Amino acid sequence: MLILRVLQSEPLHGYAIAQRIHLLSSEVLAVEEGFLYPTLQKLLRNGWVHAEWGVSETNRKVRFYRLTAQGKSQLKHELSSYGRITEAIQEVLRTA
Amino acid sequence: MGELFRRIHYLINRRRLDAELQSDMEFHREMAARAGQKNFGNALRMREQAYEAWGWTWLDRLIQDLRYALRMFAKSPGFSAIAILTMALGIGATTAIFSLVDATLLHPLPYPHPEELVRIEDDLPGAGATDAGISIPEWKDLQRSGIFQYVVLKVFGSANLTGASQPTRMQYEGVSPAYFAMLGVKPELGRTFDPQDQTPGFTLDVVISDGLWKRAYGSDPHIVGRTMRADNDSYRVIGVMPPGFRDPGRTVDERSTEQWAAVGFSDNGAQAANRTLRAPLETVARLKPGLTLQAAQNRLDALVATLQKQFPDAYPANSKWTVRLVPLKENVVGNVRQSLFLLFGAVALVLMIGCVNVANLLLARASARSREMAVRQALGAERKRLVRQLLTESLILSLLGGVAGLVILFSMRGFLQRLIPESLPRLNDLAINWTVMLFALAASIAAGVIFGLAPARQAGRSNLANTLRIEGRGSKGSTDQTRTRRVLVVTEFALSLVLMVAAGLLLRSFWDLYQAPLGFNPQHVMSVQLWLPSPNDPKTDVYGTAAQESAFARELLRRSRLLQGVQEAALGSEPSIPLEHDGNRSQLIVEGHQSPGKQPPLVERSEVTPEYFHLLEIPLLRGRLFNNGDNEKAPLVAVVNQAMARTYWRGEDAIGKRLMLGRGRPGVGLDPQKAWISIVGVVADARTESLANAGIPQIYLSMYQNTPKELAVFLRGDLDAGAIPEQVRATVQSVDPELPVYGTKTLGEAVSASLEQRRFSMDMVAAFAITALLLAALGIYGVISYIVSERSRDIGIRLALGAERGRILAMILRQGLGLAMAGAALGLAGSVIVSHLMAGLLYGVTPADPLTFAGVTLALTGVALAACYVPARRAMHVDPMIALRYE
Numbered sequence: 012m013l014i015l016r017v018l019q020s021e022p023l024h025g026y027a028i029a030q031r032i033h034l035l036s037s038e039v040l041a042v043e044e045g046f047l048y049p050t051l052q053k054l055l056r057n058g059w060v061h062a063e064w065g066v067s068e069t070n071r072k073v074r075f076y077r078l079t080a081q082g083k084s085q086l087k088h089e090l091s092s093y094g095r096i097t098e099a100i101q102e103v104l105r106t107a
Numbered sequence: 108m109g110e111l112f113r114r115i116h117y118l119i120n121r122r123r124l125d126a127e128l129q130s131d132m133e134f135h136r137e138m139a140a141r142a143g144q145k146n147f148g149n150a151l152r153m154r155e156q157a158y159e160a161w162g163w164t165w166l167d168r169l170i171q172d173l174r175y176a177l178r179m180f181a182k183s184p185g186f187s188a189i190a191i192l193t194m195a196l197g198i199g200a201t202t203a204i205f206s207l208v209d210a211t212l213l214h215p216l217p218y219p220h221p222e223e224l225v226r227i228e229d230d231l232p233g234a235g236a237t238d239a240g241i242s243i244p245e246w247k248d249l250q251r252s253g254i255f256q257y258v259v260l261k262v263f264g265s266a267n268l269t270g271a272s273q274p275t276r277m278q279y280e281g282v283s284p285a286y287f288a289m290l291g292v293k294p295e296l297g298r299t300f301d302p303q304d305q306t307p308g309f310t311l312d313v314v315i316s317d318g319l320w321k322r323a324y325g326s327d328p329h330i331v332g333r334t335m336r337a338d339n340d341s342y343r344v345i346g347v348m349p350p351g352f353r354d355p356g357r358t359v360d361e362r363s364t365e366q367w368a369a370v371g372f373s374d375n376g377a378q379a380a381n382r383t384l385r386a387p388l389e390t391v392a393r394l395k396p397g398l399t400l401q402a403a404q405n406r407l408d409a410l411v412a413t414l415q416k417q418f419p420d421a422y423p424a425n426s427k428w429t430v431r432l433v434p435l436k437e438n439v440v441g442n443v444r445q446s447l448f449l450l451f452g453a454v455a456l457v458l459m460i461g462c463v464n465v466a467n468l469l470l471a472r473a474s475a476r477s478r479e480m481a482v483r484q485a486l487g488a489e490r491k492r493l494v495r496q497l498l499t500e501s502l503i504l505s506l507l508g509g510v511a512g513l514v515i516l517f518s519m520r521g522f523l524q525r526l527i528p529e530s531l532p533r534l535n536d537l538a539i540n541w542t543v544m545l546f547a548l549a550a551s552i553a554a555g556v557i558f559g560l561a562p563a564r565q566a567g568r569s570n571l572a573n574t575l576r577i578e579g580r581g582s583k584g585s586t587d588q589t590r591t592r593r594v595l596v597v598t599e600f601a602l603s604l605v606l607m608v609a610a611g612l613l614l615r616s617f618w619d620l621y622q623a624p625l626g627f628n629p630q631h632v633m634s635v636q637l638w639l640p641s642p643n644d645p646k647t648d649v650y651g652t653a654a655q656e657s658a659f660a661r662e663l664l665r666r667s668r669l670l671q672g673v674q675e676a677a678l679g680s681e682p683s684i685p686l687e688h689d690g691n692r693s694q695l696i697v698e699g700h701q702s703p704g705k706q707p708p709l710v711e712r713s714e715v716t717p718e719y720f721h722l723l724e725i726p727l728l729r730g731r732l733f734n735n736g737d738n739e740k741a742p743l744v745a746v747v748n749q750a751m752a753r754t755y756w757r758g759e760d761a762i763g764k765r766l767m768l769g770r771g772r773p774g775v776g777l778d779p780q781k782a783w784i785s786i787v788g789v790v791a792d793a794r795t796e797s798l799a800n801a802g803i804p805q806i807y808l809s810m811y812q813n814t815p816k817e818l819a820v821f822l823r824g825d826l827d828a829g830a831i832p833e834q835v836r837a838t839v840q841s842v843d844p845e846l847p848v849y850g851t852k853t854l855g856e857a858v859s860a861s862l863e864q865r866r867f868s869m870d871m872v873a874a875f876a877i878t879a880l881l882l883a884a885l886g887i888y889g890v891i892s893y894i895v896s897e898r899s900r901d902i903g904i905r906l907a908l909g910a911e912r913g914r915i916l917a918m919i920l921r922q923g924l925g926l927a928m929a930g931a932a933l934g935l936a937g938s939v940i941v942s943h944l945m946a947g948l949l950y951g952v953t954p955a956d957p958l959t960f961a962g963v964t965l966a967l968t969g970v971a972l973a974a975c976y977v978p979a980r981r982a983m984h985v986d987p988m989i990a991l992r993y994e
Contacts, residue, residue, distance in 0.1 A: 026138040052160035073134045
C-alpha cells in the first residue's frame with residue numbers, strides 16, 4: 012500500500028521508493044531491499060504497476076515503476092479499507 | 108486473464124527481466140553506498156524471491172524432475188524397458204477392450220438422441236408368451252397415443268436379387284415408411300421414404316445399403332431411379348445409405364440388412380382390424396422428446412388398461428396382456444454386457460497386476476538408490492521434493508508405457524479386429540477415438556500413481572541417519588521395505604487367482620458344452636442354402652403350392668444324390684439347419700387343450716423331407732417318421748421331439764394327437780391354417796436350437812405338404828468341402844437357373860460357430876489369466892531372490908554352524924509358500940464374489956465349483972514354488988566363507 016501510495020504522484024525507481032517512504036515516515040519506516048524487490052514483482056504480476064526505462068539523477072539507465080489505472084483503483088480500495096480498520100481500532104482504543 | 112498473460116509473458120522473457128531486476132538492484136546498491144548505508148543483503152536470494160513471486164517455481168522443478176528421471180532411465184535401460192513394456196501391454200490391452208466396450212456398451216446406437224429409441228414388446232404371460240408380436244389395431248393405438256414421435260413396424264427376410272452376374276441372396280427388411288425418419292439417418296445418395304406415406308401394402312420404393320450398392324452395382328452414381336429385381340418383383344431404388352450405416356437389428360442377419368422396402372402393414376382388410384391376430388413383427392419407436400422411459404411406460408400402462416376395458420373379448424384378463432418398453436440399445440448390448448464386463452474386469456486386473464509388478468521393480472531399485480536419496484536429503488533436499496521426484500519418474504514410466512501401448516494397438520488394429528467374433532453385436536466400427544485416447548491417458552496416470560505410491564511412500568519415510576549408516580556398511584534395504592514387497596506379492600497372487608478361477612470356470616463351461624451330447628451327428632454333413640422366390644403377385648409364383656414345390660424338391664434331391672461322394676441327401680427349411688437360424692416360432696393350437704385366453708403359445712417349427720432324421724442321426728422313439736406318401740394329397744402330419752411331447756402331453760401318448768399352427772413366415776398373412784395336423788412320431792431331443800439347451804420343444808412338418816421358401820440341402824458322405832458349393836449351385840441351377848445358392852457350411856463349423864462368442868471370452872480371459880500368473884511368478888521370484896540376497900550372511904552363518912542345505916532350501920521355500928498361500932486365501936474370497944457375478948456366463952458348472960477352485964489354487968501354488976525354487980537353490984549353495992567375508 013505504501014509503495015502504491017508513493018508511486019501515485021510520480022514514477023520512481025526502486026531506490027527512490029525506499030528513500031521516499033523512509034523520508035515521508037520521518038525516518039520511522041525503513042523499507043528493506045529484501046522486501047522491496049519481491050513486492051515490486053508481485054505488483055508487476057498483478058498489473059498494478061508498470062516498469063519503464065528512464066534515466067536516474069545520476070545519469071544511469073534504470074527502471075521507473077509507474078502506477079497503472081488498475082493500481083490506482085487498488086490503492087483507493089486499500090486506503091479505504093485501511094481507513095476503516097484504523098478507525099475501528101481507534102474506536103476500540105478510545106472506548107475500551 | 109491479464110494476470111495469467113503477464114505471468115506467461117514473464118516466463119517467456121524471464122532471462123531479460125531477471126537481468127533488468129539485477130541492474131535495478133545494482134543501482135540501488137550504488138545509491139545506498141553513496142548515501143553511506145550498510146550493505147545490501149543477499150542479492151541472489153532476493154532475486155530468487157522475486158522469481159518466486161511470479162509462481163513459476165513448480166514448472167522449474169517439474170522440468171528438473173523430468174530431466175532427472177530421463178537421465179535415470181537412460182542409466183538403467185533394462186529396468187526401464189521392462190517397466191515400460193509391462194505398462195504398454197497392460198494399458199494397450201485395457202484400452203483395446205475399452206474400445207470394444209465404448210463401441211458396444213457406451214455408444215451402442217450411432218443415431219441422434221439414441222436414448223429416445225425403444226423397442227415395444229407385447230407379453231402375454233397368461234399364455235406363456237413373451238414378445239408375442241403386435242396386431243395392426245394396437246400399432247395404430249400406439250401411434251395415436253401421443254407417447255411416441257414415430258412407431259415403426261419392421262419385418263425381416265431375405266430375397267433373391269436377380270439381374271446381376273449370379274443371382275444372389277440379400278437380407279431385406281420391410282419397414283414402415285417412417286423408419287429412417289425415426290432413426291434420424293440421412294441417405295448418402297437420393298432420399299429415404301416419406302414418413303407420411305400411407306400406402307397400405309408394399310410400395311415399390313427401396314433404399315439399399317452402401318455395401319450392396321458397391322457389390323452389385325459397382326458404385327453406380329446414377330443408381331437412384333434404377334430398377335432392381337428381387338423375388339421376381341421390380342423395385343425402384345430411391346436412396347443409398349452411408350457406408351457406416353447398420354440396421355439396429357436383434358441378430359447378425361438383421362444387422363446386415365442390405366435393402367429396406369417401405370410397407371404399410373395394413374393392406375389385408377378384415378385381418379388388419381383383428382386385435383387378436385398378432386404378427387411377429389418387431390416394433391420400434393422414438394419417444395417424444397423429454398419423456399423418460401419410466402414416464403412413457405406409465406402412460407403406456409394406462410393405455411393398455413383402457414384398451415383392456417374397451418375390448419374385453421380381445422384381451423381376456425387371464426392372458427395378462429402387457430406392453431413393455433425396452434431401450435433399443437438392448438438389441439446390441441443385451442446379451443454381451445456380462446461378457447464384456449467380464450473381459451474388462453479381467454484386463455483391468457491384469458493391468459493392476461502389472462502395476463504391482465512395476466511397483467516391485469521400483470522398490471527393488473529404490474533400495475539400490477536409497478543411498479543416493481539419503482545423500483540428497485543430507486544436502487538439504489526436502490522430503491516432499493524427493494517424493495515428488497519419484498512420483499514424476501513413475502508417471503513418466505507409465506505415460507511412456509501408455510504411448511507404447513497405443514502404438515502397439517494401432518499397429519495391430521487389423522489383427523485385433525479379426526479376433527472379435529462376428530456374432531458380437533455392434534453397430535459401430537471399432538475406432539480409436541478421443542474417448543478411447545482419454546481413457547488410455549487416464550489409465551496411464553492412474554497406473555503411474557498406483558505403482559509409484561509404494562516407493563514414494565518409502566522414500567518419504569526413510570530414516571536419514573540409519574540409511575547412511577547401514578549403507579556405509581554395504582548391507583541394503585530395510586525390513587519395512589521387505590514388508591511392502593511381501594504385501595505387493597500377496598496382492599498379485601490374490602488378483603491372479605481371481606482371474607484364473609474366472610478362466611477355469613469359463614473353460615469348464617466351454618468344455619461341458621463342447622462335450623454335451625448333441626443328439627445329432629454333424630460329422631461329414633454339409634448344408635447349402637437356397638431361396639425360392641416369393642413374389643408379391645401370387646400369379647407369378649412358380650412355387651406357390653406344395654405340389655409345385657415338392658416336384659422341385661424331389662428333382663433336386665434326385666440330382667444331389669448323384670454328386671460325387673454323396674451318400675445321403677435331404678432337404679429342409681432354413682430353420683432345420685442345426686444351430687444356425689434365429690428361431691422360427693409359430694403359434695400353436697393343441698386340440699382339446701384349452702389354452703388360457705385366446706393367445707396360443709409359440710413353438711419352434713421346421714419343414715423337412717423324410718430323409719432328414721436319418722441323415723442327422725436323430726433317433727425315432729415312437730410312432731413313425733415321414734415318408735414320401737406324406738404329400739399334398741395325404742392328411743397333414745407332424746413329428747415332434749420329446750420335449751414337445753413332454754410339454755403338451757405329459758403322461759399321455761403324443762401319437763395321434765392333433766394340433767394347428769399359425770403360418771410360418773411372419774409377414775402379411777396372420778391366420779392359422781384351417782386344418783388339423785396329426786402327430787405321427789416322436790423323435791429324441793437334439794440340440795439343434797441351442798447347444799446350451801436340449802429341452803426346447805420342436806415340431807417338424809413334412810416338406811411335401813408345405814411351401815417353405817428358405818431351403819437347405821443337407822448332404823452326408825465323403826464330401827469335398829471345396830467343390831460342394833459349386834456342385835450344388837450347378838445342380839440347383841440345372842433345375843431352376845434363377846435360384847441363388849449360398850451359405851455352404853459343414854455342420855461341424857456350425858457347431859463351433861455357435862461356440863464362438865463363448866470361445867472368444869474364454870480365450871481372452873485365459874490369456875489374461877496366464878499373463879497374470881506369469882507376472883505373479885516374476886513378482887514372487889523377485890521377492891524371494893531379494894530375501895535370499897539379504898539373508899545370505901545369515902544363511903552363511905547357519906551353514907557354518909552345520910545346518911543342512913536341505914533345511915535351508917525348505918526354509919526359503921516355506922517363505923515363498925507362505926506368501927502364495929496368503930495370496931491364495933485372499934484370492935479365493937475374491938473369486939467367490941466374482942464367480943457369482945459371472946454365473947450367467949456359465950454352463951454346467953456351479954459358480955463355486957470346488958474342482959476349479961481347488962485346481963486353480965494348486966496350480967498357483969505350484970507355479971509359486973517353481974518360481975521360488977531358483978533363488979532357494981541359490982540360497983542352498985551359499986558358500987559360508989564367501990558370505991561371511993563379503994560382509
